[in-house]
Amino acid sequence: MSKPHDKPDDTRRAFLVGAAVVATGAGLATEARAQDHTPHMAAPAAAQPMGPTEGHGAFFNDDDAATMAAFTERLWPAAPGKPGATEAGVLNYIDLALAGAYADQQDFYRRGLTQLDAYCKSAHGKPFAALDAAMQDDVIRALEQGKATGFVWPTAQAFFNTVRTHTMEGMFADPVYGGNRDFAGWRQVSFPGAQPVFTAADMQSREAFTRAPIVGLQSRADNTRRG
Amino acid sequence: MAIAKTDVVIVGVGAAGGILAAELAKSGMKVIGLERGPRLKTADFEPHDELRYFQRQDLRPDPKRQPVTWRPNDKATAHPLASLNYGNQAGGGTVHYGTLSWRMHEDDFRVRSKTVERYGASAIPQDSSLTDWPVSYAEIEPFYDKAEYELGVSGKAGNLQGRKIDGGNVFEAARSREYPLPPLLMDQSGTLFDEATRKLGLHPFSSPRAIVSTTYNGRPGCTYCGFCQAFGCHVGAKSSILVTKLPEADATGNFTLVTGAMVHRVNTDTSGKVTGVSYYGPGGNDETIEAELVILTTFIYDNVRLLMLSKSDKHPNGLANSSGELGRHLMAHMMPNVFVTFDDRYVNNFMGPSAQKHTIDDFNADNFDHGGLGFIRGAQISIGTPNLEGGPIAASTVAPPPGVPRWGAGYRDFFSHFYARHGAMVGQTENLPYPDQMIDLDPHVRDAWSLPAPRLTYDFRRPNEMKRIEFVQAKMEEIGRAMGSPHVWRTPLPPGIPGAHHEGGTRMGGDPKTSVVNRYGQSWDNPNLFVIGSSTFPTMGAGFNPTLTIQALAYLSADAIVNRYKKSPGALL
Numbered sequence: 001m002s003k004p005h006d007k008p009d010d011t012r013r014a015f016l017v018g019a020a021v022v023a024t025g026a027g028l029a030t031e032a033r034a035q036d037h038t039p040h041m042a043a044p045a046a047a048q049p050m051g052p053t054e055g056h057g058a059f060f061n062d063d064d065a066a067t068m069a070a071f072t073e074r075l076w077p078a079a080p081g082k083p084g085a086t087e088a089g090v091l092n093y094i095d096l097a098l099a100g101a102y103a104d105q106q107d108f109y110r111r112g113l114t115q116l117d118a119y120c121k122s123a124h125g126k127p128f129a130a131l132d133a134a135m136q137d138d139v140i141r142a143l144e145q146g147k148a149t150g151f152v153w154p155t156a157q158a159f160f161n162t163v164r165t166h167t168m169e170g171m172f173a174d175p176v177y178g179g180n181r182d183f184a185g186w187r188q189v190s191f192p193g194a195q196p197v198f199t200a201a202d203m204q205s206r207e208a209f210t211r212a213p214i215v216g217l218q219s220r221a222d223n224t225r226r227g
Numbered sequence: 228m229a230i231a232k233t234d235v236v237i238v239g240v241g242a243a244g245g246i247l248a249a250e251l252a253k254s255g256m257k258v259i260g261l262e263r264g265p266r267l268k269t270a271d272f273e274p275h276d277e278l279r280y281f282q283r284q285d286l287r288p289d290p291k292r293q294p295v296t297w298r299p300n301d302k303a304t305a306h307p308l309a310s311l312n313y314g315n316q317a318g319g320g321t322v323h324y325g326t327l328s329w330r331m332h333e334d335d336f337r338v339r340s341k342t343v344e345r346y347g348a349s350a351i352p353q354d355s356s357l358t359d360w361p362v363s364y365a366e367i368e369p370f371y372d373k374a375e376y377e378l379g380v381s382g383k384a385g386n387l388q389g390r391k392i393d394g395g396n397v398f399e400a401a402r403s404r405e406y407p408l409p410p411l412l413m414d415q416s417g418t419l420f421d422e423a424t425r426k427l428g429l430h431p432f433s434s435p436r437a438i439v440s441t442t443y444n445g446r447p448g449c450t451y452c453g454f455c456q457a458f459g460c461h462v463g464a465k466s467s468i469l470v471t472k473l474p475e476a477d478a479t480g481n482f483t484l485v486t487g488a489m490v491h492r493v494n495t496d497t498s499g500k501v502t503g504v505s506y507y508g509p510g511g512n513d514e515t516i517e518a519e520l521v522i523l524t525t526f527i528y529d530n531v532r533l534l535m536l537s538k539s540d541k542h543p544n545g546l547a548n549s550s551g552e553l554g555r556h557l558m559a560h561m562m563p564n565v566f567v568t569f570d571d572r573y574v575n576n577f578m579g580p581s582a583q584k585h586t587i588d589d590f591n592a593d594n595f596d597h598g599g600l601g602f603i604r605g606a607q608i609s610i611g612t613p614n615l616e617g618g619p620i621a622a623s624t625v626a627p628p629p630g631v632p633r634w635g636a637g638y639r640d641f642f643s644h645f646y647a648r649h650g651a652m653v654g655q656t657e658n659l660p661y662p663d664q665m666i667d668l669d670p671h672v673r674d675a676w677s678l679p680a681p682r683l684t685y686d687f688r689r690p691n692e693m694k695r696i697e698f699v700q701a702k703m704e705e706i707g708r709a710m711g712s713p714h715v716w717r718t719p720l721p722p723g724i725p726g727a728h729h730e731g732g733t734r735m736g737g738d739p740k741t742s743v744v745n746r747y748g749q750s751w752d753n754p755n756l757f758v759i760g761s762s763t764f765p766t767m768g769a770g771f772n773p774t775l776t777i778q779a780l781a782y783l784s785a786d787a788i789v790n791r792y793k794k795s796p797g798a799l800l
Contacts, residue, residue: 076638077636082639172620173278173282185619191646194452202575205415205575208575
């Protein structure tokens with residue numbers, strides 16, 4: 001196939017990032033909805049971007065947090081109008097998960113991160129977090145393809161696959177789990193959350209679904225706060 | 228250790244057990260149902276949460292507490308499966324299932340005879356144990372009908388008493404009456420699939436689903452929220468056992484449900500007669516129930532494991548296993564996918580009931596000529612959602628098309644374009660029975676109760692299946708192009724592991740020497756022991772989800788127990 005990811009609507013999206021602030025709280029939703037792009041799919045300007053390693057402390061130490069922040073940002077990097085893993089709080093999601101539901105994977109991560117830095121130092125002379133983005137991408141590619149040396153357990157591929165899976169969870173799980181901050185992941189892919197009802201007309205529409213609000217587990221509180 | 232006495236004990240109160248509990252209790256029998264998990268309510272299923280229910284599989288067994296191991300052949304070492312796709316609470320799999328409710332075709336019940344008749348015996352792979360069922364479509368039709376009406380299934384007839392009806396499934400066997408509820412509304416991906424397949428001369432229709440499309444028996448109609456497969460229904464529109472048969476059983480006053488009960492043994496006396504069951508309660512307490520009749524209606528792994536664990540001097544190879552067939556002929560559907568995306572429109576397929584929304588039956592079973600194709604049987608081809616669930620976490624597991632990376636800016640741009648603009652086809656295709664695909668007890672891995680884990684020895688990668696998968700994927704690609712998609716791609720199948728809808732292990736048949744149970748699910752060896760569920764299926768029937776057939780068999784068995792066995796306990800044949 002040719003280019004599945006052409007994005008013809010970046011300009012309009014950039015405009016709506018500004019428009020959304022007004023539309024969500026000030027009764028202009030109808031007008032905004034008349035646009036073919038949804039106000040709630042654009043990130044609210046009220047959201048403060050997170051610092052690169054902000055949002056840890058339940059499990060990761062500072063060094064591991066820096067590595068994970070860099071790693072997950074390369075897996076889902078930011079672009080204008082498209083928050084990356086850092087801004088979405090993916091580090092915070094994984095940190096909380098490893099202290100809770102995924103506590104049985106703590107050793108997997110500790111050993112995986114140790115092996116990762118050992119590989120980076122031997123192949124590139126620096127730990128992962130100190131490499132530039134292009135070099136980090138090379139390292140991740142070596143993990144994905146199983147070519148990174150020195151990995152015993154977890155294997156390089158198993159470590160990559162798990163970090164990728166958890167990064168996607170952090171982008172797209174409900175914000176109550178600590179990621180997908182301000183629905184950053186859902187807005188980017190045009191998912192309106194756990195809507196309780198869709199109509200026959202909704203299901204036949206060729207447009208993005210625009211009816212506010214995005215429904216999360218604590219969406220009422222969230223939307224009030226943002227308003 | 229307390230000993231309770233009852234007429235009937237039912238182990239596992241899911242798709243089959245719930246029906247038997249209600250029907251036997253209504254006839255006046257005292258019934259105790261034992262369920263490993265909790266009993267949840269409709270209110271427990273709101274709000275929907277993809278991480279909890281799809282990704283972390285909250286309504287399914289925890290593979291750490293209840294491991295199931297798999298190996299591709301008997302030379303390999305078995306390892307625990309990462310996820311388990313069956314129920315773990317009252318209502319069983321009907322709580323989280325995608326609700327597809329199929330009747331098997333008429334000839335699916337005599338698949339060996341019909342295959343030999345049309346293609347000759349050499350068309351059947353030599354290592355396959357393909358066989359006819361000991362029950363015919365005509366015998367089971369009234370029970371299919373009863374299941375559709377009592378539970379609530381939405382759909383459109385395609386063959387009403389022999390009259391073919393466009394818009395329904397024209398390949399279905401004759402039904403005595405129309406579905407009780409009109410078809411569920413179509414989403415845009417269903418419309419695209421419908422138009423494309425019609426253009427190709429095929430026969431699309433709305434998949435029959437156990438979701439009420441309008442108010443039915445006091446339950447509200449579907450709200451099309453999209454959280455079906457992997458989720459409980461937040462309005463009770465899904466016709467799960469929780470909202471259909473359990474309230475009926477409760478109303479009789481003859482039914483007691485015990486939750487948190489892990490049954491570890493079917494007890495027999497010194498003569499070999501079945502006397503009841505023993506289970507570990509929620510606190511680890513070991514309890515025994517004495518019963519005149521024991522009915523096993525757990526998922527296939529546990530039906531098999533429990534019989535193996537219940538061996539005794541009189542039953543040295545496991546209970547109900549004088550044939551030596553216990554655990555054999557394990558089957559599962561393979562689920563090859565083809566994806567499409569559009570550049571000029573959104574599809575929003577997270578809307579509407581997830582799983583298999585719109586279907587063609589043209590390439591299923593023996594609905595097409597297999598002459599020269601090199602394989603037998605077929606697939607149900609449907610449009611739906613990735614992993615049968617519509618949220619973005621599920622979609623993020625889809626392999627992107629060739630040339631698109633799985634991470635980084637390229638993936639981000641692909642996925643943010645793809646997610647709300649794609650369609651997902653699945654060709655759910657039949658696994659022939661093979662005696663060496665089997666379930667036994669793992670010698671090394673034990674569960675949280677210290678019982679040996681079920682071990683699966685299974686590999687679908689056989690010539691007949693691989694040729695069919697290739698055929699099905701090519702058909703889906705053709706449909707994808709006819710849908711007008713500029714991007715059509717197939718994704719790789721996982722290696723060997725059993726996919727969806729596990730069947731077999733306590734095979735039903737007409738001969739005690741070659742089967743575990745008779746047509747009623749009654750053990751040939753122990754007339755007061757029944758095993759009912761997809762573990763009794765001698766073949767997969769077709770590329771059809773098994774639940775409605777499980778439920779029809781449960782009604783058929785309940786009818787035989789109430790009207791015949793109760794009056795004169797003993798062998799029903």
